Amino acid sequence: MSTGTMFDLGPQARVVARLAEGVTDEQLAVATPCPDCAVRNMLGHLTGLSVAFRDAGRKDLGVTTNSAPDAAAPDIGPGWREELPWALDALAEAWRDPDAWTGMTRAGGVNLPGAVAAAVAADELVIHGWDLARATGQPYEPDPAALEASYAFLRAAADDPSRGGGIFGPIVPVPDEAPLLDRAVGLSGRDPDWRP
Numbered sequence: 001m002s003t004g005t006m007f008d009l010g011p012q013a014r015v016v017a018r019l020a021e022g023v024t025d026e027q028l029a030v031a032t033p034c035p036d037c038a039v040r041n042m043l044g045h046l047t048g049l050s051v052a053f054r055d056a057g058r059k060d061l062g063v064t065t066n067s068a069p070d071a072a073a074p075d076i077g078p079g080w081r082e083e084l085p086w087a088l089d090a091l092a093e094a095w096r097d098p099d100a101w102t103g104m105t106r107a108g109g110v111n112l113p114g115a116v117a118a119a120v121a122a123d124e125l126v127i128h129g130w131d132l133a134r135a136t137g138q139p140y141e142p143d144p145a146a147l148e149a150s151y152a153f154l155r156a157a158a159d160d161p162s163r164g165g166g167i168f169g170p171i172v173p174v175p176d177e178a179p180l181l182d183r184a185v186g187l188s189g190r191d192p193d194w195r196p
Contacts, residue, residue, distance in 0.1 A: 006101050009118070010092035012125045012146035016046060017085040019132045019140070028076070032135040033194045034128075039135050043084060044074035046128055050087035053121040056107040057094030057114075068109040091121065119153040126150035127168075127188045130181065134194055142181060151180055154187035 020043060028040040037045070055064045077083065094100055101114045112120070126142045127150060133140035142150075158171055169189025174182050182192035 006098065006118075007122075007145040007149065008092065009095045009121060009125065009146065010089075011143035012122060012129070013050075013088040013092040015140075015142060016125050016129045016132070017088050019129055019136070019138055020046070020081075020084050022138050023132070023136050027136050030135050030196060032131045033190045034131055037131075039132065040076050041074055042128060042132055042135070043080055044076045046125075046132075047076070047080060047084045047087050048074055049121075049124050049128075050084070050091040052107055053117065053124070054087065054091040054094045056105045056117050056121075057091070057097065057100035059100070059103070059105050061106050065106040066109050088125075095121065116153075119149045122146040122149040123153045123184075123188075126181075126184065127190070130185055130190075135196060137196070140181075147180055147184065151184040151187070154184055158187050 023039060023043070028038065028043075030039050031037075032039055032042050034042060052064045052067070055062065095118055099114075101118060103114055104111055105114050105117050106112070107117050107120060122145075126146050129142055130140055132138075171189060172186040172191050174186035174192060176183075178186075178192070185192045
């Protein structure tokens with residue numbers, strides 16, 4: 001699947017950075033909608049995926065783009081409050097280059113077209129932004145272009161018979177008339193009504 005047109009990942013990266021800035025030290029151990037993933041693990045995952053998708057956009061393929069998503073929950077380091085915004089900015093900047101969207105690249109150890117990798121990056125930022133907002137009680141309004149790309153990616157994965165349904169877990173049914181964010185969250189295997 002392809003998003004069809006380039007869009008700027010910067011607005012969604014900034015949304016995630018603002019959410020991370022709003023996390024208190026006391027909230028780091030709080031559960032998120034991701035099973036077995038506390039806020040600190042989600043922040044660690046966001047940092048790692050930002051670096052990986054930055055490198056995928058640059059087509060700087062290596063350790064960061066070859067590593068499959070870790071089965072173990074990642075953790076944050078002591079400098080995460082500086083590292084995460086920097087990684088998010090670098091991710092957005094990499095995908096502002098039209099060359100990032102063409103040809104093939106790699107992320108999570110999987111070779112895929114550049115435009116698909118951008119949609120996956122958008123999906124990661126949108127869904128994990130929702131995870132972080134829900135876990136920490138913050139308001140959440142994702143960037144519309146990133147949300148559209150996330151939904152298109154998740155919908156295509158759900159419609160692919162070779163995948164057997166949701167790409168990240170069993171799809172949670174959501175009414176067709178529900179807001180687009182709720183529908184994307186349901187396709188990601190999460191319950192849009194989840195609360196801590």
